[in-house]
Amino acid sequence: MKAVAEEYDAKIAKSFLGGRGFAAKILWDELRPGTDALSPENKLVFATGPLTGFALPSSGKLVVAAKSPLTGGYGDGNIGTFVAVQMRQAGYDAIIVDGKAEKPVVLLVQDKRIEFLDAGDLWGLNSFKVESMLRQVYGPNAGVLTIGQAGENLVKFANIVCQEGRAGGRPGMGAVMGSKNLKAVVIIGSGILPAAYPKELKELGAEAYREILTMPPYAFWKKQGTMMTIEWSQENSVLPTHNYREGVFGKADAIGGFTMEKMKVSQRGCPHCNMTCGNVIKDSYRRESELDYENVAMLGSNIGLGHLRRVAALNRAADEFGLDTISLGNVLGFAMEASEKGLIEEKVTWGKFKATNALIEDIAYRRGLGNMLAEGVRFTAEKIGGNSNRWAMHVKGLEVSAYDCHAAPAMALAFATSSIGAHHKDAWVISWEMKVGRRGYSEEKADKVVEFQRIRGGVFEALTVCRLPWIELGFELEWYTRFLRAATSVEMTWKDLDVVADRIYALIRCFWVREFGKSWSMEMDVPPARWFEEPITKGPMKGAKLDRAKYDVMLNNYYRKRGWDERGIPTKTTLKNLGLENVAKQLKRRVKLFT
Numbered sequence: 172m173k174a175v176a177e178e179y180d181a182k183i184a185k186s187f188l189g190g191r192g193f194a195a196k197i198l199w200d201e202l203r204p205g206t207d208a209l210s211p212e213n214k215l216v217f218a219t220g221p222l223t224g225f226a227l228p229s230s231g232k233l234v235v236a237a238k239s240p241l242t243g244g245y246g247d248g249n250i251g252t253f254v255a256v257q258m259r260q261a262g263y264d265a266i267i268v269d270g271k272a273e274k275p276v277v278l279l280v281q282d283k284r285i286e287f288l289d290a291g292d293l294w295g296l297n298s299f300k301v302e303s304m305l306r307q308v309y310g311p312n313a314g315v316l317t318i319g320q321a322g323e324n325l326v327k328f329a330n331i332v333c334q335e336g337r338a339g340g341r342p343g344m345g346a347v348m349g350s351k352n353l354k355a356v357v358i359i360g361s362g363i364l365p366a367a368y369p370k371e372l373k374e375l376g377a378e379a380y381r382e383i384l385t386m387p388p389y390a391f392w393k394k395q396g397t398m399m400t401i402e403w404s405q406e407n408s409v410l411p412t413h414n415y416r417e418g419v420f421g422k423a424d425a426i427g428g429f430t431m432e433k434m435k436v437s438q439r440g441c442p443h444c445n446m447t448c449g450n451v452i453k454d455s456y457r458r459e460s461e462l463d464y465e466n467v468a469m470l471g472s473n474i475g476l477g478h479l480r481r482v483a484a485l486n487r488a489a490d491e492f493g494l495d496t497i498s499l500g501n502v503l504g505f506a507m508e509a510s511e512k513g514l515i516e517e518k519v520t521w522g523k524f525k526a527t528n529a530l531i532e533d534i535a536y537r538r539g540l541g542n543m544l545a546e547g548v549r550f551t552a553e554k555i556g557g558n559s560n561r562w563a564m565h566v567k568g569l570e571v572s573a574y575d576c577h578a579a580p581a582m583a584l585a586f587a588t589s590s591i592g593a594h595h596k597d598a599w600v601i602s603w604e605m606k607v608g609r610r611g612y613s614e615e616k617a618d619k620v621v622e623f624q625r626i627r628g629g630v631f632e633a634l635t636v637c638r639l640p641w642i643e644l645g646f647e648l649e650w651y652t653r654f655l656r657a658a659t660s661v662e663m664t665w666k667d668l669d670v671v672a673d674r675i676y677a678l679i680r681c682f683w684v685r686e687f688g689k690s691w692s693m694e695m696d697v698p699p700a701r702w703f704e705e706p707i708t709k710g711p712m713k714g715a716k717l718d719r720a721k722y723d724v725m726l727n728n729y730y731r732k733r734g735w736d737e738r739g740i741p742t743k744t745t746l747k748n749l750g751l752e753n754v755a756k757q758l759k760r761r762v763k764l765f766t
């Protein structure tokens with residue numbers, strides 16, 4: 172095993188910024204099309220952004236990316252982790268892990284010293300235990316990322332975990348790490364990050380932190396963080412319930428933000444963040460579990476479980492094993508529905524805590540039914556048949572995040588066109604949609620999805636900053652151009668940044684098309700059939716469902732605004748305008764497009 176450090180061209184930094192931008196560029200340039208995602212040839216990229224490591228609000232994140240074993244396309248996720256900060260202090264903007272170690276290893280980076288250490292005694296242990304053991308050796312300030320048993324066993328939605336409950340890499344980034352026999356990454360950096368204008372950056376950072384503290388929504392945010400969304404989703408009938416059959420849950424109050432507040436024992440957060448949104452409660456086994464909206468909705472209402480401490484126990488199990496909670500809640504809900512309909516022999520019942528806890532372990536270890544579920548809902552639906560693909564809740568193979576879209580067409584479009592599959596991160600337009608009218612399919616909705624994808628999925632993911640100060644508190648976008656200038660001396664307006672975001676989005680789209688070739692079509696950008704075919708039967712939106720013809724018109728509007736053709740492929744002109752002429756040439760050559 173060897174490690175090589177390389178400089179990169181400053182032009183790349185300006186064109187792609189960092190984070191997701193770097194990851195997309197690296198995977199496009201260096202990954203052979205058609206590579207098996209779990210083979211040694213896949214590349215696992217950890218990439219920070221130009222603001223990472225500085226004392227700026229919510230900037231302690233990195234992006235982890237690879238070809239996804241779950242979807243077969245581009246996969247990534249962001250993680251708030253001390254690894255991000257330590258990586259920059261050690262002098263690295265991105266780390267690419269290639270090949271496969273012969274035996275389990277820990278990648279240790281201490282400034283310029285890079286080692287692969289034997290991880291034989293860590294293999295088989297859960298992510299919390301591994302992190303605690305590594306911290307005993309490397310100290311409390313070391314950056315540590317680990318996988319649990321799910322990543323080792325190549326569960327297709329295994330993720331990467333740190334700080335006992337922060338996790339990322341939904342589309343199987345933990346499985347890619349496991350496939351390389353990489354149990355953990357430890358980074359310790361002792362350098363001082365050179366800012367272009369240090370005094371200005373220090374003052375800006377201090378001013379920005381102060382501004383966040385005084386913003387009106389801050390006080391309530393500190394009490395509940397994203398957990399307030401349970402009540403909001405219930406009121407708006409978008410809380411995923413019983414595998415997205417419904418948008419309201421009879422026991423929503425029991426798993427909501429106000430219930431959580433009474434149980435809260437502490438709050439955790441990512442480095443350099445004063446919004447600390449990880450709310451910690453004791454689970455039903457008296458262990459600590461860090462909650463947020465997505466994991467409570469998916470392991471609560473979506474599987475019919477209305478008891479917060481039990482939900483917390485399932486969440487803790489998922490974090491220990493290194494399983495993505497959103498996909499996990501989906502496969503569990505899918506299995507419960509399949510069992511109810513007699514499509515699988517095993518009895519899996521809505522809301523049964525102990526049996527569900529045991530099934531989660533079976534998934535992590537790939538035992539029995541768990542082995543099939545470990546492949547995700549798309550695979551499981553193909554396997555069991557019986558029209559179950561109509562209620563397998565995924566887009567492009569990635570399970571849907573925690574918003575029911577029977578009556579939310581713009582959010583459905585956001586899920587369908589997200590760059591990794593059905594994830595909410597890039598364009599969380601649902602709150603806006605509830606205000607402007609939820610039944611319409613206007614052009615304005617396609618515009619809003621593009622706008623949010625530029626800001627969140629493009630710029631924030633490339634800067635690797637958290638979206639929550641902006642979306643939850645109203646922290647102004649102009650702060651980020653000022654941060655960028657003070658940190659790097661690069662002066663870019665938001666108009667310039669939008670072009671970078673479009674470049675990244677187009678490149679990721681081309682990555683998908685390169686992998687899927689001629690089989691790529693607009694059907695890849697269509698949300699799950701359930702939302703079109705089975706109306707909600709309860710609550711204020713009773714009878715609501717999506718309209719396919721109107722959805723197709725909205726999707727075509729979306730393509731037009733992006734400069735993509737009717738199949739959802741960036742046109743030659745669009746790629747040229749974004750400086751991606753070579754990408755167009757490769758697509759033409761490899762998959763005979765643009766002929």
Ligand code: SF4
Pocket residue numbers: 229230251439440441444445446447448449637638639640
């Ligand atoms: S708001 Fe939450 S997710 Fe965002 S940086 Fe802060 S702690 Fe991390």
